[in-house]
Amino acid sequence: MECLGIPIDHRLRHVIRNARPTYTDIGDSGHVQILKDFGDSLKVKCGDYLSTNDLSFGLEMARPASKGGLVIALLRPHSTQDNSHGFLAGKRQCRTIDAISDLICAVSNARKGFDDISVFDAIPFLDEHVTAQDIIQTAEHVFIEMLRAKQPDVVISCFKADTSNVIIQSFSCRSLGFSFEFDPQGSDLLVESGFSLSRVNAFHPSYSINYHPEICCFKQLLVLEFTKAFALQQQSWKEEPWMAHLRYECCEQAKKVAKSKYCAIIYNLKVLAYLNTIVDKNKGCWKADHLKYLWEGLLTALKAAFERCFFSGSGFRLANCNWYMLVQSKITWICCDIAQLLEQAPLEVPELRILLDGFRSWCRKAWPKISRQRNLDGTPGYYVHTTLLLLKSEQRGTRAKKFENKFYNFLRDLNLSYSWLDKDKVKFARISAQANAFRRLAVAFEGILEEGLEATQQEQADIDCRMDAMNMGPQGHDSRL
Numbered sequence: 001m002e003c004l005g006i007p008i009d010h011r012l013r014h015v016i017r018n019a020r021p022t023y024t025d026i027g028d029s030g031h032v033q034i035l036k037d038f039g040d041s042l043k044v045k046c047g048d049y050l051s052t053n054d055l056s057f058g059l060e061m062a063r064p065a066s067k068g069g070l071v072i073a074l075l076r077p078h079s080t081q082d083n084s085h086g087f088l089a090g091k092r093q094c095r096t097i098d099a100i101s102d103l104i105c106a107v108s109n110a111r112k113g114f115d116d117i118s119v120f121d122a123i124p125f126l127d128e129h130v131t132a133q134d135i136i137q138t139a140e141h142v143f144i145e146m147l148r149a150k151q152p153d154v155v156i157s158c159f160k161a162d163t164s165n166v167i168i169q170s171f172s173c174r175s176l177g178f179s180f181e182f183d184p185q186g187s188d189l190l191v192e193s194g195f196s197l198s199r200v201n202a203f204h205p206s207y208s209i210n211y212h213p214e215i216c217c218f219k220q221l222l223v224l225e226f227t228k229a230f231a232l233q234q235q236s237w238k239e240e241p242w243m244a245h246l247r248y249e250c251c252e253q254a255k256k257v258a259k260s261k262y263c264a265i266i267y268n269l270k271v272l273a274y275l276n277t278i279v280d281k282n283k284g285c286w287k288a289d290h291l292k293y294l295w296e297g298l299l300t301a302l303k304a305a306f307e308r309c310f311f312s313g314s315g316f317r318l319a320n321c322n323w324y325m326l327v328q329s330k331i332t333w334i335c336c337d338i339a340q341l342l343e344q345a346p347l348e349v350p351e352l353r354i355l356l357d358g359f360r361s362w363c364r365k366a367w368p369k370i371s372r373q374r375n376l377d378g379t380p381g382y383y384v385h386t387t388l389l390l391l392k393s394e395q396r397g398t399r400a401k402k403f404e405n406k407f408y409n410f411l412r413d414l415n416l417s418y419s420w421l422d423k424d425k426v427k428f429a430r431i432s433a434q435a436n437a438f439r440r441l442a443v444a445f446e447g448i449l450e451e452g453l454e455a456t457q458q459e460q461a462d463i464d465c466r467m468d469a470m471n472m473g474p475q476g477h478d479s480r481l
Contacts, residue, residue: 001106004103004219005219005336005439007336007443008106008223009224010447011240012224015237016106019234020234021111028067029151031062031118031150032065050125054125056087057081058125062119064116068151069153070153070155071118071120071147071154073157074121074204076121077126078127079129091114095206099208099222104226106226107223107230118152122159122171137165147171151196151197154232156225156226157200157202160204169186170187173203175254176254177250177254180200180201183199186199198232200232203222205222214294214340214344215337217246221246291351295347299355305330305334309326310403311365316365316395323453332446332449339438342438343432356382359382363415366411367391370388370391372387372388374420378420380417380430381416381418383415389412391408393408402451417430
């Protein structure tokens, strides 16, 4: 299971898979009509400010027209949004909306799509160029009236608004990692204002997708909060300690990002057209020392995790590594961050040399008895690839065998990412292949962790059953009484 380009945490997957179909077709709420009336007033008062395409797109986002269900609250449309090629094209062109669509599909176990969930803007139809407070306050009032009419069960707050409207403030998201359970004042205010709903504190997807794609814990948090919202709608949500740890990690990461003098928007040519109005081209790139710091830190962490979990003096081993240790290693998320850096950042040869050194070390430790020859015939492969193709695990344990085989796949993928130019030089030509190697390992690793979690839970259930049997007397009476 994947979402936003990363694996879904194995500890969330049972929540997602157990999701039940929800039916919220409880009559027409009227919120779409409220939004249309506001859009029509803009066309009259502001001339051609709001095009028919933009009006239609906003109404489609606000659907379905039924009461109840779940609402995702964003701030406002961006001026670069182009809705002239139809709804689907407009959705895909906007990376924020496309990310929300991915989240909806993933956390609902593909039972819901973007068309099944209402997305409201707190300042509907008015882009960032509109600054007149009177019309902004009117738009905020429209948002509130839409929520009153919709009567949602859950609202996911993905916007922050600089406003004096206390109801808008109550729906506005807080800092990363915050939970609305710690905002009783806001909850009381909403109840007094006629709302009966649950709020989930998220953040604007653009923060992760456009600004900081190299920090995958932000994407993890989005998946977590969206999963929570869908589960709350079914009254089946249960907080677990690891969730608080993830929120804390994201909070700390956000603080580092805010304080770092190297903080910059990462962008590539594919999204430059979308970002060119908000990116300073002189600042929107990596600084070499910051890139080196991130890259070396990630590879050092990965080497340590591999050493702790996978290697012994005689090769691959997993015997002394339990499920908890594998989870705490964070191999999945380190690999995701490395893949993102490889895809987004302009890495230079010195940084890539560190990866090559790691690759050679991992090959030596994984295959200590295998003769590996450098490939000098011009075909892909740092080592002669045919000697690696049929290598497979000889571990006895099922889980250890799976981990080792997936690790072998990873090494083979990395091997093919290199090509020798001559006996002394190696060509770093396939960065995308290296990124895909790390991403493939991340997906495989998290999948095996899910299997391990299920096995661990089953083992605990069996132990509980045996303990219950031991505590019962021969006639079925509790022997402790």
